[in-house]
Amino acid sequence: MGGYSYGELGAIFAMQGFSGISLFSVLLLMALGLAIIFGQMGVINMAHGEFMAVGAYTTYLMSSLTESFFPAFLPYYFILSIALAFIVAGAMGYLAEYVLIRHLYSRPLDTLLATWGLSLIMQQSFRSIFGAREVSPTLPEWLLGAYPATDMIDIPINGLFVLGLTIVVTLGVFYLMFKSSWGLRVRATTQNRVMSGAVGINTKKIDRFTFALGCGIAGIAGAAFTTIASTGPTTGTLYIVDTFMVVVFGGAASLFGTIASAFSIAQAQSILEFFISGSMAKVFTLLVLVLILMFKPEGLFASKVRR
Amino acid sequence: MSIYSLVPAKSSTNKRAVTQVTGKSRSFLKSLCTIPVSLVLAAHMGFATAADVNTTGLAVTDDTVTVGILHSLTGTMAISETGAQQAEKLAIKQINDMGGILGRQIKVIQEDGASDWPTFAEKSRKLLVQDKVAAVFGAWTSASRKAILPVFEKENGLLYYPTFYEGLEQSKNVIYTGQEATQQILDGLNWVAKEKKAKTFYLIGSDYIWPRTSMKIARKHIENVLGGKVVGEEYKPLGDTQFGSVINKIRLRKPDVIYAAVVGGSNVAWFKQLKAAGINSKKQTLLTISVTEDEVLGIGGENLEGFYSIMKYFQSQDNANNKAFVKAFKEMWGEDSVIGDVTQAAYLGPWLWKAAVERAGSFDVDKVVAESEKGDIELTTAPEGYVKLHENHHLWSKARVGQWNKDGQATVVYTSELIEPDPFPAGYQ
Numbered sequence: 001m002g003g004y005s006y007g008e009l010g011a012i013f014a015m016q017g018f019s020g021i022s023l024f025s026v027l028l029l030m031a032l033g034l035a036i037i038f039g040q041m042g043v044i045n046m047a048h049g050e051f052m053a054v055g056a057y058t059t060y061l062m063s064s065l066t067e068s069f070f071p072a073f074l075p076y077y078f079i080l081s082i083a084l085a086f087i088v089a090g091a092m093g094y095l096a097e098y099v100l101i102r103h104l105y106s107r108p109l110d111t112l113l114a115t116w117g118l119s120l121i122m123q124q125s126f127r128s129i130f131g132a133r134e135v136s137p138t139l140p141e142w143l144l145g146a147y148p149a150t151d152m153i154d155i156p157i158n159g160l161f162v163l164g165l166t167i168v169v170t171l172g173v174f175y176l177m178f179k180s181s182w183g184l185r186v187r188a189t190t191q192n193r194v195m196s197g198a199v200g201i202n203t204k205k206i207d208r209f210t211f212a213l214g215c216g217i218a219g220i221a222g223a224a225f226t227t228i229a230s231t232g233p234t235t236g237t238l239y240i241v242d243t244f245m246v247v248v249f250g251g252a253a254s255l256f257g258t259i260a261s262a263f264s265i266a267q268a269q270s271i272l273e274f275f276i277s278g279s280m281a282k283v284f285t286l287l288v289l290v291l292i293l294m295f296k297p298e299g300l301f302a303s304k305v306r307r
Numbered sequence: 308m309s310i311y312s313l314v315p316a317k318s319s320t321n322k323r324a325v326t327q328v329t330g331k332s333r334s335f336l337k338s339l340c341t342i343p344v345s346l347v348l349a350a351h352m353g354f355a356t357a358a359d360v361n362t363t364g365l366a367v368t369d370d371t372v373t374v375g376i377l378h379s380l381t382g383t384m385a386i387s388e389t390g391a392q393q394a395e396k397l398a399i400k401q402i403n404d405m406g407g408i409l410g411r412q413i414k415v416i417q418e419d420g421a422s423d424w425p426t427f428a429e430k431s432r433k434l435l436v437q438d439k440v441a442a443v444f445g446a447w448t449s450a451s452r453k454a455i456l457p458v459f460e461k462e463n464g465l466l467y468y469p470t471f472y473e474g475l476e477q478s479k480n481v482i483y484t485g486q487e488a489t490q491q492i493l494d495g496l497n498w499v500a501k502e503k504k505a506k507t508f509y510l511i512g513s514d515y516i517w518p519r520t521s522m523k524i525a526r527k528h529i530e531n532v533l534g535g536k537v538v539g540e541e542y543k544p545l546g547d548t549q550f551g552s553v554i555n556k557i558r559l560r561k562p563d564v565i566y567a568a569v570v571g572g573s574n575v576a577w578f579k580q581l582k583a584a585g586i587n588s589k590k591q592t593l594l595t596i597s598v599t600e601d602e603v604l605g606i607g608g609e610n611l612e613g614f615y616s617i618m619k620y621f622q623s624q625d626n627a628n629n630k631a632f633v634k635a636f637k638e639m640w641g642e643d644s645v646i647g648d649v650t651q652a653a654y655l656g657p658w659l660w661k662a663a664v665e666r667a668g669s670f671d672v673d674k675v676v677a678e679s680e681k682g683d684i685e686l687t688t689a690p691e692g693y694v695k696l697h698e699n700h701h702l703w704s705k706a707r708v709g710q711w712n713k714d715g716q717a718t719v720v721y722t723s724e725l726i727e728p729d730p731f732p733a734g735y736q
Contacts, residue, residue: 004559012559015584019551026549124381132385134575134605144609146585156583159551227583229548230575230605232386238546238572273552278543279514281552 011152016274022159024266025166028259029224030239031246032173033217035258038247040190040210043101044112047119048243049236051215054092054122055085055222056231057130063137075140082165082223089219094212101211102204119236126233134232143227158227165224169217170259176213177255186210249289251299260300265289360409360669363463366439367670372411374399374657375418375434377445377455382422386571388447390601390650391469392417393640395444398657401635408661409668416440424454431455435462441670442467444656447649449473449517456481465672467656470649471596471619473520474730479676482659483701485652486619487730488524491596493532494706494723495617496525496566500533502721503592505563507538511553511577512568512597514542521568521596524735531734538562543569548576554584567595574602578610588613594708599647600715608715618648620691621709621717632690645715651690658686659696693725701728 034048045051062081066073096118104111143161146154177183188196189203197203222231229235250261265285272281293299357367366373376395378388399413407413416438418430427446434440435458442465446452449472459466459480466481474487499505508529512518522540529535538560541553557565569577574597581587593614600622603611622633622645632654636646660675662684667674678684682698695703703725709717 008559012555015558016552016555019549019555022551023549127381127385132381132389133601134386134572136575136605136607138607144582146583148585154585156551156580156585158579158583225548228576228579229572230579232572232605234382235572238548269549270552274556277541278547278553282544282547 008152011150014149014153015155016270018155018159020267020270022156022163023270024263025159025163026225026228027242027246027262027266029162029166029169029217029221030243031250031258031262032169032255033214033221034243035247035250035255036173036177036217037211037214039254039258040186041105041207042108043105043211044108044115045211045214046112046116046240047096047122047236048214048218049238049240050119050122050126051089051093051218051236052222052225052239053126053231053233053236054089055219056226056235057126057135057222058085058088058219059223059226060130060135060137060231063139067138074138075142078137078140078143081137082220085219085223086216087219089222090212090216093215093218094208096215097208097211102207105207123233123236130233132233134230134235136230137226139227161227162224165220169220173217173255182209245286245289249293249299251301254299254301257299257301264300355409355668361441361671362669363671363673364439365441365670365672366414367411367441370411371414372408372670373414373416373438373440374660375416375431375438375440375443375445377418377420377427377430377434377443378447379422379451380417380419384420384422384447384451386605387601387649388420390644390647391447391653392445393644394636394646394650394654395656397636397639398654400639402657402661408664409670413657420445420451424450427451428454428458431458431464431466432462435459435464441465441664441672442660442675444469444653446470450515452476452481463672465660465675467653467660469653469656471652473517474524474732475520477699477701477730479700480672481700482656482679482696483728483730484655484659485649485702486704486706486726487701487728488521489729489732489735490619490701490704490706490726491617492521492525493528494726495594495596495615495708496528496533498617498708498721498723499564499592499594499615500535503563505592506535507560507562508535508564508566509539509541509557509560509562510537510566510568511539511541511543511557513545513570513573515545518542518568518570518597522566524732525566527735543573543577545571545573547573550577550580551584554580554586557586558584563592565591565593567593568597569595570597574598575605575607578606578614582610598711599649600645600717601647601650603711603715604645608711608713611711612713614711615720616709616711616717617706618709619704619706620648620651621707621719622646623709623716624691624707624719626690626692628688628692629690655686655689655694655702658688659684662686663696695725697728699728699730701730703727 037043037045059081062077066077100114104114143158146156149155185201185206189206193203246262250257268285272284357369361367376392378392379385403412420427434443444467446468447470452468468481469484471485471491510522512522526537529537595616598616663675663678666678679696680698685695687693705725706723707719708721710720711717
């Protein structure tokens with residue numbers, strides 16, 4: 001690395017570190033919702049990406065509405081639309097579970113097909129409602145640009161925002177799952193559905209809310225990603241592969257595993273990408289992933305689940 | 308349309324009729340009946356029957372001619388291809404309002420390529436074999452063009468292809484109305500080297516054929532002609548939305564110019580993250596070959612402000628042709644529509660076809676191609692200004708550099724001379 005001062009190298013190192021953490025928060029936010037649904041219910045939700053798109057489109061709608069009716073509210077609408085994205089995507093998830101998923105619990109492969117069909121239906125609905133072109137909400141000024149930490153270090157504000165949001169959502173999920181009585185019932189249902197039912201837990205209701213929660217978190221992720229990329233009818237498909245990669249690598253039923261997996265994939269990807277080209281970095285990351293999964297098919301953190 | 312232009316067509320019909328006589332006596336009788344009638348019609352009304360202008364069984368009747376439009380209406384590419392098919396329909400409507408071609412109204416059969424290359428091939432076979440269309444306006448990506456090319460060559464169809472592309476192709480059955488690589492890339496690099504005193508370049512693109520070929524040409528030009536240096540060359544997988552590491556690499560190499568060919572959803576992420584990383588036009592010159600008004604809709608003008616695109620057409624171009632075109636386009640497709648480079652190039656297709664058909668006095672593909680290959684069909688009414696069809700099936704056109712404004716429109720800051728198309732540039736392969 002001739003020709004660069006230590007200051008410069010330090011600055012690049014710091015920013016590179018941040019871009020790794022930033023990718024980590026993106027992957028984690030994407031995967032959390034899926035990990036809940038996959039891990040707790042064993043449902044492979046192929047429409048997860050589309051629920052993210054629902055969140056993103058909600059943000060876009062809010063942005064357009066705010067712009068035309070309450071322009072003064074523009075700097076703040078984004079926070080509100082994240083909450084709304086959670087509610088809208090959650091409600092649609094609730095509906096999807098009620099109409100579709102609950103009839104297929106005993107047939108895991110069929111849920112895969114059914115949710116894939118659902119994702120196609122949702123994509124075409126987006127196209128009919130919002131048009132085929134990609135859209136972007138107008139972001140508030142405070143979300144754009146960079147925070148100049150020193151002369152040489154610029155930290156992207158949208159990256160900081162997504163990081164902060166991921167931390168809040170992750171803590172929220174942990175509280176719900178491990179500290180609340182609702183979480184206790186969810187975990188009980190996961191461990192032994194029949195027994196949970198026998199002791200008076202309404203497992204059907206638990207399923208419905210778990211699915212809605214997972215979809216709602218996908219909605220939050222979608223809203224947050226409007227700060228990074230645009231939204232189109234097929235946006236969801238861009239994310240779904242990475243999302244599954246994180247969940248499977250982490251160990252399907254473990255939230256800790258999801259975090260560890262998102263972190264290691266993000267760091268590997270971002271560091272490799274700095275030294276070799278983007279496509280090759282992806283190839284190497286996937287190769288290592290495949291190798292590890294060959295020896296640990298259950299993923300990084302396999303939790304004990306009664307089957 | 309003058310009567311004179313029909314005379315050569317007439318005599319060739321007579322020859323054909325005579326040769327038929329030797330074959331079947333029944334058709335001889337038929338021919339005897341039709342020849343005088345058509346001659347009388349032609350002489351008095353300036354009108355030729357379908358058999359006169361179409362000897363190869365195309366879907367041409369006495370008052371209509373059928374063409375195909377083949378773009379993706381669904382799937383990933385629908386975003387880009389929507390504008391192109393809208394422009395083609397506008398041109399066809401305008402031609403019909405003017406009285407059509409050779410006295411025939413143009414009928415359109417539209418097929419959906421669905422962003423899927425085998426589907427493109429299948430649909431083009433359907434259009435050529437089953438519908439017998441006289442010409443097809445369509446395809447957008449190079450991948451879809453490569454998929455349908457064998458079909459057009461086998462069935463002897465005629466395709467008008469609108470997208471700027473990597474060059475290295477010239478088929479008898481295709482007219483390329485977009486610019487090939489040298490027409491877009493070289494002048495843009497020359498401009499940035501001269502105006503911005505650029506010496507070092509960082510090349511970044513999506514990972515598929517068009518960006519890679521374009522960058523190959525760009526690198527040769529930078530190193531061999533401009534005497535500059537490429538300090539980095541990077542390709543990201545299609546659809547990738549994480550540019551943090553690449554942006555850091557760019558920061559480290561400090562190029563005078565970032566030269567970008569990122570497409571699709573990645574494009575939006577790339578510009579949003581550049582802005583978020585504090586890299587803007589005040590600190591950094593960026594020239595891209597993959598952003599038109601269509602893409603800006605998704606990227607957002609505020610993320611692009613001050614950066615440059617090299618294209619042959621911008622919606623903001625100030626000339627009478629373009630003003631009329633933009634007005635007509637918005638009347639037909641809505642006030643909010645934007646018009647990008649490819650949309651304009653797609654609009655040229657039907658007009659170029661009309662010019663060639665009228666000269667040939669026939670819809671026969673071979674005759675239309677022969678006229679097109681004479682290299683003197685010109686359109687003075689093109690929204691981009693003026694274009695002329697070269698012997699090599701590409702268009703003479705000008706390159707333009709536009710600087711993006713916050714409102715999503717570009718200000719044209721440089722216009723080149725008319726550039727000769729050269730799909731197989733020597734020294735760049």
